[in-house]
Every structure is written in structure tokens, then in C-alpha cells.
Amino acid sequence: MRTxxxxxxxxxxxxxxxxxxxxxxxxxxxxxxxxxKYPGVDTEFTFGMFVFGIVGFFAFLYISGKSHFQWVxxxxxxxxARCLWKILLKKEWTDIHEVKIVxxxxxxxxxxxxxxxxxDDGSPDTKNHNYILDEKRPIMVKYNQRSLKVVKQFWNGPIxxxxxxxxxx
Amino acid sequence: xxxxISGKFVSTIIGAFTGALAGALTALVTGGDFWAxxxxxxxTGALAGxxxxxxxxxxxxxxxxxxxxxGFLVGxxxxxxxxxWLEGKTWSEVDKVRALTVGGITGLINMASFGIxxxxxDGVKLTGNxxxxxxxxxxxxxVGGWLAQSTFALAFCSFPAMPSWFSSAENKAPAGAIxxxxxxxxx
Numbered sequence: 584m585r586t587x588x589x590x591x592x593x594x595x596x597x598x599x600x601x602x603x604x605x606x607x608x609x610x611x612x613x614x615x616x617x618x619x620k621y622p623g624v625d626t627e628f629t630f631g632m633f634v635f636g637i638v639g640f641f642a643f644l645y646i647s648g649k650s651h652f653q654w655v656x657x658x659x660x661x662x663x664a665r666c667l668w669k670i671l672l673k674k675e676w677t678d679i680h681e682v683k684i685v686x687x688x689x690x691x692x693x694x695x696x697x698x699x700x701x702x703d704d705g706s707p708d709t710k711n712h713n714y715i716l717d718e719k720r721p722i723m724v725k726y727n728q729r730s731l732k733v734v735k736q737f738w739n740g741p742i743x744x745x746x747x748x749x750x751x752x
Numbered sequence: 753x754x755x756x757i758s759g760k761f762v763s764t765i766i767g768a769f770t771g772a773l774a775g776a777l778t779a780l781v782t783g784g785d786f787w788a789x790x791x792x793x794x795x796t797g798a799l800a801g802x803x804x805x806x807x808x809x810x811x812x813x814x815x816x817x818x819x820x821x822x823g824f825l826v827g828x829x830x831x832x833x834x835x836x837w838l839e840g841k842t843w844s845e846v847d848k849v850r851a852l853t854v855g856g857i858t859g860l861i862n863m864a865s866f867g868i869x870x871x872x873x874d875g876v877k878l879t880g881n882x883x884x885x886x887x888x889x890x891x892x893x894x895v896g897g898w899l900a901q902s903t904f905a906l907a908f909c910s911f912p913a914m915p916s917w918f919s920s921a922e923n924k925a926p927a928g929a930i931x932x933x934x935x936x937x938x939x
Binding site for chain 2: 596598599600602603606607609610613614617620621624625628629632635636639642643646649650651714715
């Protein structure tokens with residue numbers, strides 16, 4: 584049986600981050616092409632946009648690396664939330680007071696909800712921003728059959744909210 | 753049980769729908785290829801909505817940077833490309849001031865959408881300022897919220913068509929629709 588499980592952020596977030604990163608790259612690539620193809624023509628604008636694209640790429644890379652490329656690793660001793668650049672949170676199972684399933688809105692407008700595991704260690708509870716983890720909030724993992732199985736493998740206590748009707752989860 | 757993201761992908765979905773609608777209307781008005789325009793509109797609307805969704809979910813300064821800088825880059829580059837594809841200009845003939853203006857407008861629209869999206873996401877309270885009250889009214893009324901999001905989504909998906917606003921009357925199809933028509937549809 585495996586002893587370490589990784590839960591990535593959603594494909595939607597990864598895809599969105601890749602798309603966002605592609606915007607400045609496409610701009611700088613286009614401007615570089617124009618600089619080579621039309622040397623001396625409106626160089627100020629072209630070079631300016633080229634540099635802006637490069638700067639934008641690194642700015643987006645920093646933001647996406649921190650906010651979008653995130654994952655949680657669960658093993659028998661620790662829950663570790665990482666982003667691309669660093670470990671955001673690392674908790675031992677013994678730090679966790681309770682594990683609960685919380686229902687968060689996917690869309691305020693349409694009333695869609697999704698369930699998350701919240702590993703409550705006494706941190707202030709989450710707001711609605713859910714899947715973007717940071718240092719100030721408890722570790723969270725999206726609820727699904729895989730995460731349920733893994734949590735039950737390492738957590739012997741009750742899972743609050745597990746038995747609630749789906750409509751109330 | 754549905755287990756998609758817990759983010760706010762509503763702008764992506766609505767962007768796709770309204771983009772397709774805008775594409776259909778463009779085709780009807782300009783006489784362009786109907787399905788090429790619909791496909792292009794849906795794609796660009798969804799991607800533009802995606803940028804807003806991700807920036808809203810990101811929040812803070814990071815989300816604002818993504819919304820503003822991303823919109824500016826897409827608007828400026830898109831308009832410059834549009835001038836070349838739609839109007840047959842060479843790089844030296846492209847109106848750079850116009851491209852920067854379109855980029856600025858797109859960036860501002862994205863930042864406004866980011867602000868509204870964050871307000872809705874935070875479950876704003878009626879005790880807030882006028883903008884928070886407006887956002888709250890959208891949040892509590894699904895039809896109102898849908899209309900608000902649709903309006904913004906229409907704005908998102910309209911930026912690829914911006915070059916055609918400036919071009920001659922006989923050639924007003926969005927640049928991307930022409931590309932799709934030529935390549936994706938094998939003509």
C-alpha cells in the first residue's frame with residue numbers, strides 16, 4: 584500500500600495558469616518576430632511591448648507559482664501543502680483537531696456547491712476562496728472518493744459531516 | 753456528486769455562451785461564415801472568461817495584476833494582429849496608438865470584472881458602499897447576477913472583434929474567424 588499521496592490543484596486552475604502564462608509569451612514572441620522582420624520600424628513600441636511581455640511573464644510566473652500550482656501531499660505523519668516555490672503549510676496529524684467536510688459555493692450566482700476536507704488545526708476558518716491555499720488557513724483537500732479513502736487510511740477519528748445528506752454537505 | 757472545482761468558473765461558461773452568441777450575430781450582420789464565427793466567439797469568450805475566473809479566484813494584488821496586465825497584453829497584441837490580418841497592413845502601417853488604446857480598454861474592463869467578481873465571491877454585506885450593495889443585489893438574485901455576468905462576458909468576448917470596429921464596412925469579420933475559416937475549417 585502506498586504511504587504518500589499527492590492531491591494536485593484542479594486541472595482547471597493549472598490550465599488557467601498555463602493559459603495566463605502563454606499571454607505574455609505570445610506577445611513577446613510576436614514582438615520579437617516583428618523586431619527581426621522589420622528592423623528599425625517602430626522599434627520603440629515593439630521593443631517596449633516585447634519587454635513588457637517578458638516582465639509580465641515573470642510576474643505571472645511568480646503569481647501562478649504561488650497561487651495556482653499548488654498541491655497537498657498526505658502521508659502517515661504529515662499533511663504538506665506546497666506551491667511551486669515553497670512549502671506553504673506542514674502539519675502533523677497530531678496537530679489536527681478534527682477533520683470535517685465543508686460545503687463551499689462554486690458559484691455564488693448559480694448556487695453550485697462542492698465539498699472539501701478541512702483539516703482543522705485551530706487556524707481561523709476559511710472564507711469562500713477555498714482552493715487557493717495560503718499560510719493563514721487550514722490545509723484543505725477537495726472531497727472525492729480517492730481523498731476520502733486516503734483520509735480514512737490515516738485519520739482514525741470521526742469525519743464531521745460525512746454522514747450528512749448530500750444536499751447539506 | 754458533482755466534484756468540479758470550488759472556484760468561480762461562471763465567467764468561463766457564460767463567456768463561451770455569450771461569445772458564441774456574439775459570433776452568431778457578427779456572422780448574421782457581416783454575412784461571414786456562421787459556424788466559424790460561432791466557434792471563434794465561443795472559444796475566445798471562454799478563454800477570456802477563464803482569465804477573469806482565475807484572477808478572481810487568485811484574489812489580492814496578484815489577481816488584479818493578472819486581470820489588468822493580461823487584458824492589456826491581449827488587447828494590444830490582438831488589435832495589432834487584427835490590423836494586419838483584417839486590414840492587410842504591414843507592421844510599419846499598424847496604428848500603434850490604436851492598439852495601445854484597445855489594450856488599455858481591455859485591461860480596464862478586466863479589472864472592473866475582477867472587482868465585481870471579488871465582491872460577489874466575498875459575499876459582500878449590505879452595510880458596505882454602493883458598489884457592495886449593487887454586488888449584493890446581484891448575488892441574491894440569480895437573474896440579476898446572470899445578467900450582470902453576461903454583460904461582462906459580452907465585454908470579454910468582444911475584444912477580439914475590436915479591430916473590426918475600426919475597419920472598413922465591407923470587411924468586418926473578427927480576425928480569428930477568418931483564421932478559423934481558412935485553417936480549422938480547411939478552406
